[in-house]
Amino acid sequence: MMRGELNAAHVTDPALRAAYARCRRLNARDGKTYFLATRLLTPRRRPAVHALYGFARWADDIVDDQDPSIPLPERAARLRRLDAELRAALRSGRSSHPVVAALVDTAGRYAIDPRHFGDFMHSMRMDLTVTEYATYEELRGYMHGSAAVIGLQVLPVLGTVVPSDEAGPHAASLGLAFQLTNFLRDVGEDLDRDRVYVPRDLLAAYGVDxxxxxxxxxxxxxxxRVREALRDLAAMTRGIYRHAALGIPMLDPLSRPCVRTALVLYRGILDEIEAAGFAVMHRRTVVPRGRKARAVLPAVAGTAALRVRCALPFGGRRALPGTVLP
Structure with missing residues (x-):
């Protein structure tokens, strides 16, 4: 299947194909919700999304490595080396790194603003030393690089029917909503890493420390008291989801099912957290398979029909045999 996606994306260099395949495996392994939604994209767009996710996961794994034999200074050094490799690759347009190579190729193909990658790496460095945020505004500064710019990176891959500046704020909101949902789901796990992403002033308002x-x-x-604080953050997150949803009609029609499904699935995690009474301190909330299927199957059917319509231009003449859909 990956071979067909790479062919559709016109990726022919063997080393580059291997880099994209590595990114796809990272997405499939660690980003199950994202990966599922990505299956709704047209084949030529999928490798680019895998590349963006794969690089983000690679960097995040360096930051979150819990191996006690790898101390903080070594993780910081690894992140610096990755940052240096990324900067050099963005200047030259190529890299031998197993993940950076795919990212740089994607950035060039879709003219992604390189500043988004710099902002992302800045937030990754913050995760090495910053363990809490006093206010939501402070947290929002961190999330700009760790989440909002991910939405902005993906936007050129998805395509828009409006100027990108108009769709950009909604794409950024989607990244923020996804990450806030992760923060709510992973409060207990993050605490094990000595991190608290729920703003300190919000916790203090409910007597939580x-x-x-x-x-x-x-x-x-x-x-x-913890439940009430998390309920407050969940309500804020729902508002951000509403803002993000306004951007879906601004996307290329062939990309809308993917993004809509990702939003529904991730917002479903928030629904499950609330239904469980915010019992996130000792377990990880997941969306039941049946609910995932109910969200995905209609999107699959709608995507198939949409691709057929898009393949029947000029009065319904069918695409020639062997033509790869966009």
Missing amino acids: RELLRWCRLRGCTDL
């Missing part, structure tokens, strides 16, 4: 969070984590429960 790190000690209470640790108490909940150790005892496998969620204190009422």
Whole structure:
């Protein structure tokens, strides 16, 4: 299947094909929701999304490596080397790195603003030393690089029917909503890494501090005060999802099912968190398979029909046999 996607994207260099394949494996392994939604994209667009996700995962794995034999200074050095490789590759347009090569090729093909990658790496460096945020505004500064720019990176791949500047804020909001959902789902796991992404002032408004969070984590429960603080953040996240959804009609019609499905699936995680009473301190919330199927299957059928319509231009003349759809 990857071979067909790379052929559709006109990626012919063997080393570059291997880099894209590596990114696809990273997406399939660690980004199950994203990967599922990506299947709704046209084949030629999929490798680019895999490249963007694969690089982000590669960097994130350096930051979050929990191997005690790899101390913080070594992780920081690895991140610096990755950043240097990325900067050099963006200047030259090529790289021998197994993931950077695909990213740089994608950036060139779709004219992605290189500043987005610099902002992303800045937030990755923050994760090495910053363990909490006093306010949402502080957190929002971090999320600009770790989440909002991911939406902005993907936007040129998806294509728009309006100027990109008009669609950009909604794409950024989608990245923010996804990450805030992750923060809500992973409060307990993040605490194990000595990180708290729920703003400190929001927690304090409900009488919550790190000690209470640790108490909940150790005892496998969620204190009422913690639930209320998380409920507040969930309400904010829902507002960001609403803003993100306004951007879907601005996308290329062939990309809308992918993004709509990703939004529905990720917002479904938020639904499950709320349904479970925000019991996230001791378990990871997932969307049941049946609910995923109900979200994805109609999108698959609609995507197939849309691609057929797009392949019947000029009064319904069919595309020639062997033609690759966009």
